[in-house]
Amino acid sequence: MSLTQFSIIDSTLREGEQFYGANFSSEDRLEIAQSLNNFGVEYIEVTSPCVSPQSRQDCQQIARLGLHSKILTHIRCNLEDAKIAVDTGVDGINLFFGTSSLLRQFGHGKSIPQILEIATEVITFIHEQSPATELRFSTEDSFRSELSDLLRVYLTIDSLGIIKRFGIADTVGIATPNQVFNLVQILRQSTDKDIEFHAHNDTGCAIANSYSALEAGATHIDTTVLGIGERNGITPLAGLIARLYTLDPETLSRKYHLHELLNLHQLVANRVGIPIPANHYIIGEASFCHKAGIHTQAILNNSKTYEAIDPDDFGLTRSFLLNHKLTGKHAIAYRAQQLGLNLDSSQIQSITQKIKTLADQQQLTPAHVDEILQSSFIQLTVNS
Ligand SMILES: CC(=O)SCCNC(=O)CCNC(=O)[C@H](O)C(C)(C)COP(=O)(O)OP(=O)(O)OC[C@H]1O[C@@H](n2cnc3c(N)ncnc32)[C@H](O)[C@@H]1OP(=O)(O)O
Ligand SMILES: O=C(O)CCC(=O)C(=O)O
Ligand SMILES: [Zn+2]
Incomplete structure:
Protein backbone atom coordinates (compact mmCIF):
# COMPACT_ATOMS: atom_id res chain seq x y z
CA MET A 1 0.00 0.00 0.00
CA GLY A 273 -20.52 25.23 18.46
CA ILE A 274 -18.91 22.19 20.06
CA PRO A 275 -15.69 21.87 22.07
CA ILE A 276 -12.80 19.86 20.66
CA PRO A 277 -12.76 16.72 22.84
CA ALA A 278 -9.60 16.79 24.98
CA ASN A 279 -8.67 13.30 23.77
CA HIS A 280 -9.29 13.93 20.06
CA TYR A 281 -6.58 12.56 17.77
CA ILE A 282 -3.47 14.79 17.55
CA ILE A 283 -5.12 18.17 18.14
CA GLY A 284 -6.97 17.37 21.41
CA GLU A 285 -5.52 19.15 24.45
CA ALA A 286 -4.51 15.83 26.04
CA SER A 287 -2.85 14.31 22.98
CA PHE A 288 0.68 15.28 23.99
CA CYS A 289 0.11 15.71 27.72
CA HIS A 290 2.00 13.25 29.93
CA LYS A 291 0.82 12.49 33.43
CA ALA A 292 2.01 9.23 35.04
CA GLY A 293 5.45 9.42 36.67
CA ILE A 294 6.82 6.43 34.76
CA HIS A 295 5.84 8.01 31.45
CA THR A 296 7.24 11.44 32.32
CA GLN A 297 10.55 9.98 33.49
CA ALA A 298 11.08 8.11 30.21
CA ILE A 299 9.78 10.93 27.99
CA LEU A 300 12.28 13.31 29.58
CA ASN A 301 15.03 10.97 28.34
CA ASN A 302 13.53 10.32 24.92
CA SER A 303 10.11 11.49 23.73
CA LYS A 304 9.71 8.43 21.50
CA THR A 305 9.29 6.21 24.58
CA TYR A 306 5.65 7.22 24.99
CA GLU A 307 4.86 9.21 21.84
CA ALA A 308 4.14 7.59 18.49
CA ILE A 309 3.49 10.98 16.93
CA ASP A 310 5.89 13.93 17.04
CA PRO A 311 3.93 17.03 18.11
CA ASP A 312 6.54 19.18 16.39
CA ASP A 313 5.42 17.93 12.97
CA PHE A 314 1.99 19.43 13.70
CA GLY A 315 3.30 22.65 15.22
CA LEU A 316 2.21 21.44 18.65
CA THR A 317 4.03 21.06 21.96
CA ARG A 318 4.08 18.39 24.65
CA SER A 319 3.30 19.16 28.26
CA PHE A 320 3.62 17.47 31.64
CA LEU A 321 1.04 17.31 34.41
CA LEU A 322 2.60 17.26 37.87
CA ASN A 323 -0.24 18.28 40.18
CA HIS A 324 -1.54 14.81 41.08
CA LYS A 325 -0.67 11.70 43.04
CA LEU A 326 0.61 9.79 39.98
CA THR A 327 3.60 12.09 39.64
CA GLY A 328 7.18 10.96 40.26
CA LYS A 329 10.48 12.40 41.42
CA HIS A 330 11.84 12.85 37.90
CA ALA A 331 8.88 15.00 36.93
CA ILE A 332 9.25 17.09 40.07
CA ALA A 333 13.01 17.44 39.55
CA TYR A 334 12.35 18.60 36.00
CA ARG A 335 9.96 21.28 37.25
CA ALA A 336 12.42 22.38 39.98
CA GLN A 337 15.08 22.76 37.32
CA GLN A 338 12.70 24.81 35.11
CA LEU A 339 12.06 27.08 38.11
CA GLY A 340 15.82 27.39 38.73
CA LEU A 341 15.63 25.69 42.12
CA ASN A 342 18.71 23.72 43.06
CA LEU A 343 17.43 20.75 45.06
CA ASP A 344 19.22 17.45 45.67
CA SER A 345 17.63 14.06 45.07
CA SER A 346 16.59 13.41 48.66
CA GLN A 347 14.97 16.86 48.83
CA ILE A 348 13.15 16.14 45.57
CA GLN A 349 12.04 12.76 46.98
CA SER A 350 10.53 14.33 50.06
CA ILE A 351 8.81 17.10 48.07
CA THR A 352 7.37 14.44 45.75
CA GLN A 353 5.96 12.55 48.75
CA LYS A 354 4.49 15.78 50.11
CA ILE A 355 2.74 16.46 46.78
CA LYS A 356 1.36 12.90 46.68
CA THR A 357 0.00 13.15 50.22
CA LEU A 358 -1.59 16.52 49.55
CA ALA A 359 -3.07 15.24 46.27
CA ASP A 360 -4.78 12.47 48.24
CA GLN A 361 -6.55 15.15 50.28
CA GLN A 362 -7.30 17.90 47.78
CA GLN A 363 -7.35 18.92 44.13
CA LEU A 364 -3.93 20.42 43.42
CA THR A 365 -3.20 22.93 40.68
CA PRO A 366 0.11 23.46 38.84
CA ALA A 367 0.46 26.67 40.87
CA HIS A 368 0.24 24.62 44.10
CA VAL A 369 3.10 22.41 42.94
CA ASP A 370 5.23 25.46 42.13
CA GLU A 371 4.41 27.00 45.53
CA ILE A 372 5.36 23.76 47.31
CA LEU A 373 8.62 23.61 45.39
CA GLN A 374 9.44 27.26 46.04
CA SER A 375 8.52 27.26 49.72
CA SER A 376 10.41 23.98 50.29
CA PHE A 377 13.44 25.48 48.58
CA ILE A 378 13.32 28.62 50.75
CA GLN A 379 12.89 26.55 53.91
CA LEU A 380 15.77 24.24 53.02
CA THR A 381 18.01 27.20 52.13
CA VAL A 382 17.20 28.96 55.45
CA ASN A 383 17.83 25.76 57.42
CA SER A 384 21.14 24.99 55.74
C1 LIG B 1 -26.68 8.25 3.70
C2 LIG B 1 -26.68 9.72 3.32
O1 LIG B 1 -26.24 10.52 4.07
S1 LIG B 1 -27.29 10.13 1.82
C3 LIG B 1 -27.26 11.89 1.73
C4 LIG B 1 -28.31 12.50 2.56
N1 LIG B 1 -28.40 13.88 2.23
C5 LIG B 1 -29.51 14.55 2.25
O2 LIG B 1 -30.59 14.04 2.55
C6 LIG B 1 -29.37 15.99 1.87
C7 LIG B 1 -30.44 16.84 2.53
N2 LIG B 1 -31.73 16.47 2.02
C8 LIG B 1 -32.66 17.35 1.55
O3 LIG B 1 -32.50 18.55 1.58
C9 LIG B 1 -33.89 16.74 0.96
O4 LIG B 1 -34.06 15.44 1.50
C10 LIG B 1 -33.82 16.66 -0.59
C11 LIG B 1 -33.78 18.06 -1.18
C12 LIG B 1 -32.58 15.87 -1.05
C13 LIG B 1 -35.05 15.93 -1.12
O5 LIG B 1 -36.16 16.49 -0.50
P1 LIG B 1 -37.68 16.04 -0.81
O6 LIG B 1 -37.90 16.07 -2.27
O7 LIG B 1 -38.54 16.89 0.05
O8 LIG B 1 -37.74 14.48 -0.41
P2 LIG B 1 -37.53 13.74 0.97
O9 LIG B 1 -36.24 14.17 1.57
O10 LIG B 1 -38.73 13.87 1.85
O11 LIG B 1 -37.43 12.21 0.50
C14 LIG B 1 -36.32 11.71 -0.17
C15 LIG B 1 -36.62 11.46 -1.64
O12 LIG B 1 -35.39 11.08 -2.28
C16 LIG B 1 -35.50 9.78 -2.87
N3 LIG B 1 -34.19 9.17 -2.83
C17 LIG B 1 -33.52 8.70 -1.76
N4 LIG B 1 -32.33 8.26 -2.15
C18 LIG B 1 -32.23 8.47 -3.45
C19 LIG B 1 -31.21 8.23 -4.40
N5 LIG B 1 -30.05 7.70 -4.04
N6 LIG B 1 -31.42 8.59 -5.68
C20 LIG B 1 -32.60 9.14 -6.06
N7 LIG B 1 -33.60 9.40 -5.19
C21 LIG B 1 -33.41 9.06 -3.92
C22 LIG B 1 -36.59 9.12 -2.01
O13 LIG B 1 -37.16 8.06 -2.70
C23 LIG B 1 -37.55 10.29 -1.84
O14 LIG B 1 -38.19 10.44 -3.10
P3 LIG B 1 -39.72 10.92 -3.32
O15 LIG B 1 -39.66 12.40 -3.24
O16 LIG B 1 -40.05 10.45 -4.70
O17 LIG B 1 -40.53 10.27 -2.25
O1 LIG C 1 -22.30 8.51 -1.18
C1 LIG C 1 -21.70 7.79 -0.39
O2 LIG C 1 -20.86 6.96 -0.73
C2 LIG C 1 -21.97 7.87 1.08
C3 LIG C 1 -23.31 8.39 1.41
C4 LIG C 1 -23.44 8.43 2.88
O3 LIG C 1 -23.27 9.45 3.51
C5 LIG C 1 -23.62 7.15 3.57
O4 LIG C 1 -23.94 6.15 2.94
O5 LIG C 1 -23.47 7.16 4.81
ZN1 LIG D 1 -22.56 9.04 5.48
Missing part, protein backbone atom coordinates in the same frame (compact mmCIF):
# COMPACT_ATOMS: atom_id res chain seq x y z
CA SER A 2 1.49 3.33 -1.03
CA LEU A 3 0.43 6.36 0.96
CA THR A 4 1.59 8.66 -1.82
CA GLN A 5 -1.28 7.43 -3.98
CA PHE A 6 -4.35 7.79 -1.80
CA SER A 7 -6.60 10.87 -1.55
CA ILE A 8 -8.75 12.34 1.19
CA ILE A 9 -12.28 13.39 0.32
CA ASP A 10 -13.24 15.64 3.18
CA SER A 11 -17.00 15.81 3.60
CA THR A 12 -17.26 18.27 6.51
CA LEU A 13 -19.29 20.51 4.20
CA ARG A 14 -21.65 17.66 3.21
CA GLU A 15 -21.74 14.77 5.69
CA GLY A 16 -20.62 17.20 8.43
CA GLU A 17 -23.64 19.41 7.77
CA GLN A 18 -25.77 16.37 8.65
CA PHE A 19 -24.39 16.47 12.23
CA TYR A 20 -27.06 17.32 14.78
CA GLY A 21 -25.55 20.65 15.81
CA ALA A 22 -24.25 21.88 12.45
CA ASN A 23 -25.89 24.72 10.54
CA PHE A 24 -23.22 26.39 8.43
CA SER A 25 -23.74 29.91 7.10
CA SER A 26 -22.31 30.87 3.70
CA GLU A 27 -19.39 32.52 5.45
CA ASP A 28 -18.75 29.35 7.50
CA ARG A 29 -18.78 27.22 4.36
CA LEU A 30 -16.34 29.47 2.52
CA GLU A 31 -13.97 29.69 5.46
CA ILE A 32 -14.07 25.96 6.10
CA ALA A 33 -13.45 25.23 2.40
CA GLN A 34 -10.47 27.58 2.48
CA SER A 35 -9.12 25.99 5.64
CA LEU A 36 -9.50 22.44 4.24
CA ASN A 37 -7.64 23.64 1.17
CA ASN A 38 -4.89 25.12 3.37
CA PHE A 39 -4.49 21.76 5.07
CA GLY A 40 -4.30 20.17 1.64
CA VAL A 41 -7.11 17.63 1.32
CA GLU A 42 -7.35 16.52 -2.30
CA TYR A 43 -11.16 16.84 -2.44
CA ILE A 44 -13.84 18.84 -0.65
CA GLU A 45 -17.37 17.42 -0.85
CA VAL A 46 -20.14 20.00 -0.41
CA THR A 47 -23.84 19.71 0.26
CA SER A 48 -26.13 19.08 -2.69
CA PRO A 49 -27.15 22.30 -4.45
CA CYS A 50 -30.71 20.89 -4.42
CA VAL A 51 -30.97 21.18 -0.65
CA SER A 52 -31.84 24.92 -0.52
CA PRO A 53 -31.31 28.13 -2.54
CA GLN A 54 -28.39 29.17 -0.31
CA SER A 55 -26.76 25.75 -0.63
CA ARG A 56 -26.89 26.12 -4.41
CA GLN A 57 -25.29 29.58 -4.34
CA ASP A 58 -22.63 28.43 -1.87
CA CYS A 59 -21.81 25.36 -3.95
CA GLN A 60 -21.31 27.60 -6.99
CA GLN A 61 -19.23 30.07 -5.02
CA ILE A 62 -16.97 27.38 -3.53
CA ALA A 63 -16.52 25.86 -7.00
CA ARG A 64 -15.39 29.28 -8.27
CA LEU A 65 -12.82 29.90 -5.51
CA GLY A 66 -10.12 28.25 -7.58
CA LEU A 67 -8.90 26.14 -4.68
CA HIS A 68 -6.22 23.53 -5.10
CA SER A 69 -8.62 20.93 -3.61
CA LYS A 70 -11.15 19.63 -6.14
CA ILE A 71 -14.77 20.42 -5.33
CA LEU A 72 -17.36 17.65 -5.39
CA THR A 73 -21.04 17.72 -4.72
CA HIS A 74 -23.18 14.82 -3.53
CA ILE A 75 -26.55 14.32 -5.17
CA ARG A 76 -29.34 11.78 -5.49
CA CYS A 77 -29.28 9.75 -8.65
CA ASN A 78 -31.98 11.54 -10.59
CA LEU A 79 -32.06 13.85 -13.60
CA GLU A 80 -33.46 16.89 -11.74
CA ASP A 81 -30.64 16.88 -9.19
CA ALA A 82 -28.09 16.16 -11.93
CA LYS A 83 -29.19 19.16 -14.02
CA ILE A 84 -28.77 21.49 -11.06
CA ALA A 85 -25.41 20.00 -10.05
CA VAL A 86 -23.92 20.27 -13.55
CA ASP A 87 -24.71 24.00 -13.57
CA THR A 88 -22.74 24.66 -10.37
CA GLY A 89 -19.34 24.23 -12.02
CA VAL A 90 -18.04 21.65 -9.52
CA ASP A 91 -15.14 19.42 -10.52
CA GLY A 92 -16.97 16.24 -9.70
CA ILE A 93 -20.34 14.77 -8.79
CA ASN A 94 -20.80 11.99 -6.27
CA LEU A 95 -23.91 9.94 -7.07
CA PHE A 96 -25.33 7.34 -4.73
CA PHE A 97 -28.14 4.80 -4.71
CA GLY A 98 -29.07 2.53 -1.80
CA THR A 99 -28.72 -1.11 -2.80
CA SER A 100 -29.74 -2.88 0.45
CA SER A 101 -33.20 -4.42 0.56
CA LEU A 102 -34.08 -2.04 3.42
CA LEU A 103 -33.34 1.06 1.35
CA ARG A 104 -34.85 -0.43 -1.77
CA GLN A 105 -38.07 -1.17 0.11
CA PHE A 106 -38.33 1.70 2.58
CA GLY A 107 -36.03 4.38 1.09
CA HIS A 108 -36.20 5.13 -2.61
CA GLY A 109 -38.35 2.10 -3.46
CA LYS A 110 -36.45 1.02 -6.61
CA SER A 111 -35.42 -2.50 -7.63
CA ILE A 112 -31.87 -3.31 -8.79
CA PRO A 113 -32.91 -3.23 -12.50
CA GLN A 114 -34.59 0.15 -11.92
CA ILE A 115 -31.49 1.47 -10.13
CA LEU A 116 -29.39 0.42 -13.12
CA GLU A 117 -31.75 2.00 -15.61
CA ILE A 118 -31.89 5.34 -13.74
CA ALA A 119 -28.16 5.38 -13.00
CA THR A 120 -27.34 4.73 -16.65
CA GLU A 121 -29.59 7.60 -17.71
CA VAL A 122 -28.20 10.03 -15.12
CA ILE A 123 -24.55 9.15 -15.66
CA THR A 124 -24.89 9.39 -19.44
CA PHE A 125 -26.72 12.71 -19.12
CA ILE A 126 -24.06 14.28 -16.89
CA HIS A 127 -21.28 13.02 -19.12
CA GLU A 128 -22.93 14.44 -22.24
CA GLN A 129 -23.54 17.79 -20.58
CA SER A 130 -20.13 18.04 -18.97
CA PRO A 131 -17.58 15.43 -20.09
CA ALA A 132 -14.87 16.80 -17.79
CA THR A 133 -16.94 16.28 -14.64
CA GLU A 134 -15.38 13.56 -12.50
CA LEU A 135 -18.16 11.08 -11.77
CA ARG A 136 -18.43 8.69 -8.88
CA PHE A 137 -21.14 6.14 -8.22
CA SER A 138 -21.67 4.65 -4.78
CA THR A 139 -23.86 1.86 -3.44
CA GLU A 140 -25.29 3.32 -0.24
CA ASP A 141 -25.58 0.76 2.60
CA SER A 142 -23.12 -1.55 0.84
CA PHE A 143 -22.62 -3.84 3.83
CA ARG A 144 -26.30 -4.75 4.10
CA SER A 145 -26.52 -5.30 0.34
CA GLU A 146 -26.19 -8.69 -1.38
CA LEU A 147 -22.75 -9.15 -2.91
CA SER A 148 -24.36 -10.32 -6.16
CA ASP A 149 -26.39 -7.09 -6.33
CA LEU A 150 -23.33 -4.96 -5.61
CA LEU A 151 -21.29 -6.62 -8.33
CA ARG A 152 -24.13 -6.43 -10.80
CA VAL A 153 -24.49 -2.70 -10.14
CA TYR A 154 -20.76 -1.90 -10.19
CA LEU A 155 -19.99 -3.98 -13.29
CA THR A 156 -22.96 -2.75 -15.31
CA ILE A 157 -22.13 0.86 -14.50
CA ASP A 158 -18.43 0.29 -15.14
CA SER A 159 -19.28 -0.98 -18.62
CA LEU A 160 -20.60 2.49 -19.51
CA GLY A 161 -16.97 3.61 -19.48
CA ILE A 162 -17.77 6.94 -17.82
CA ILE A 163 -17.37 6.49 -14.07
CA LYS A 164 -13.99 7.45 -12.59
CA ARG A 165 -14.55 6.13 -9.09
CA PHE A 166 -16.81 3.69 -7.28
CA GLY A 167 -17.93 4.20 -3.71
CA ILE A 168 -18.48 1.67 -0.96
CA ALA A 169 -20.40 3.03 2.02
CA ASP A 170 -20.79 1.59 5.51
CA THR A 171 -23.88 3.74 5.98
CA VAL A 172 -24.90 2.47 9.43
CA GLY A 173 -21.37 1.75 10.69
CA ILE A 174 -21.74 -2.00 11.13
CA ALA A 175 -18.85 -3.35 9.06
CA THR A 176 -15.80 -4.94 10.67
CA PRO A 177 -12.28 -4.34 9.33
CA ASN A 178 -12.24 -7.85 7.79
CA GLN A 179 -15.55 -7.33 6.03
CA VAL A 180 -14.30 -4.03 4.64
CA PHE A 181 -11.06 -5.63 3.47
CA ASN A 182 -12.94 -8.45 1.72
CA LEU A 183 -15.45 -6.24 -0.07
CA VAL A 184 -12.88 -3.69 -1.20
CA GLN A 185 -10.61 -6.50 -2.39
CA ILE A 186 -13.44 -8.05 -4.43
CA LEU A 187 -14.20 -4.69 -6.03
CA ARG A 188 -10.48 -4.06 -6.55
CA GLN A 189 -10.28 -7.32 -8.50
CA SER A 190 -13.38 -6.44 -10.53
CA THR A 191 -12.55 -2.95 -11.79
CA ASP A 192 -9.55 -0.77 -12.52
CA LYS A 193 -11.44 2.39 -11.43
CA ASP A 194 -10.67 4.26 -8.25
CA ILE A 195 -12.42 3.09 -5.07
CA GLU A 196 -13.75 5.44 -2.40
CA PHE A 197 -14.69 4.25 1.07
CA HIS A 198 -17.12 5.98 3.45
CA ALA A 199 -17.20 4.71 7.05
CA HIS A 200 -19.75 5.61 9.70
CA ASN A 201 -18.60 5.33 13.28
CA ASP A 202 -21.64 3.85 15.05
CA THR A 203 -19.58 0.94 16.37
CA GLY A 204 -16.26 2.78 16.70
CA CYS A 205 -14.59 1.13 13.69
CA ALA A 206 -14.49 4.04 11.23
CA ILE A 207 -10.73 4.63 11.32
CA ALA A 208 -9.83 0.93 11.39
CA ASN A 209 -12.29 0.24 8.58
CA SER A 210 -10.90 3.09 6.48
CA TYR A 211 -7.41 1.74 7.00
CA SER A 212 -8.55 -1.76 6.02
CA ALA A 213 -10.07 -0.30 2.87
CA LEU A 214 -6.71 1.27 1.96
CA GLU A 215 -4.91 -2.01 2.63
CA ALA A 216 -7.32 -3.78 0.27
CA GLY A 217 -6.76 -1.27 -2.52
CA ALA A 218 -9.13 1.67 -1.90
CA THR A 219 -7.77 4.92 -3.32
CA HIS A 220 -9.99 7.54 -1.65
CA ILE A 221 -11.18 7.85 1.97
CA ASP A 222 -14.02 10.06 3.20
CA THR A 223 -13.43 12.07 6.37
CA THR A 224 -14.89 14.99 8.28
CA VAL A 225 -13.25 17.35 10.73
CA LEU A 226 -13.91 16.03 14.25
CA GLY A 227 -15.71 13.07 12.64
CA ILE A 228 -19.00 14.99 12.51
CA GLY A 229 -21.84 13.61 10.44
CA GLU A 230 -25.22 11.94 10.56
CA ARG A 231 -25.75 10.33 14.04
CA ASN A 232 -22.26 10.00 15.58
CA GLY A 233 -20.49 10.69 12.31
CA ILE A 234 -17.76 9.22 10.13
CA THR A 235 -13.98 8.79 10.00
CA PRO A 236 -12.39 11.80 11.74
CA LEU A 237 -9.80 13.53 9.58
CA ALA A 238 -7.27 13.84 12.42
CA GLY A 239 -7.79 10.16 13.32
CA LEU A 240 -7.07 9.03 9.78
CA ILE A 241 -4.02 11.31 9.66
CA ALA A 242 -2.77 9.86 12.98
CA ARG A 243 -3.26 6.29 11.71
CA LEU A 244 -1.33 6.95 8.49
CA TYR A 245 1.33 9.28 9.94
CA THR A 246 2.67 6.58 12.28
CA LEU A 247 3.25 4.36 9.23
CA ASP A 248 4.94 6.95 7.04
CA PRO A 249 5.47 10.37 8.65
CA GLU A 250 7.57 11.70 5.75
CA THR A 251 4.94 11.04 3.10
CA LEU A 252 2.16 12.46 5.26
CA SER A 253 4.22 15.57 6.02
CA ARG A 254 4.87 16.05 2.31
CA LYS A 255 1.25 15.53 1.25
CA TYR A 256 -0.46 17.72 3.84
CA HIS A 257 0.26 20.96 5.70
CA LEU A 258 0.14 19.29 9.07
CA HIS A 259 0.63 22.59 10.93
CA GLU A 260 -2.81 23.66 9.65
CA LEU A 261 -4.62 20.76 11.34
CA LEU A 262 -5.26 22.58 14.61
CA ASN A 263 -6.53 25.80 12.94
CA LEU A 264 -8.90 23.76 10.81
CA HIS A 265 -10.30 21.94 13.84
CA GLN A 266 -10.66 25.11 15.89
CA LEU A 267 -12.56 26.74 13.04
CA VAL A 268 -14.99 23.84 12.58
CA ALA A 269 -15.51 23.34 16.32
CA ASN A 270 -16.25 27.04 16.64
CA ARG A 271 -18.70 27.12 13.73
CA VAL A 272 -20.52 23.98 14.87
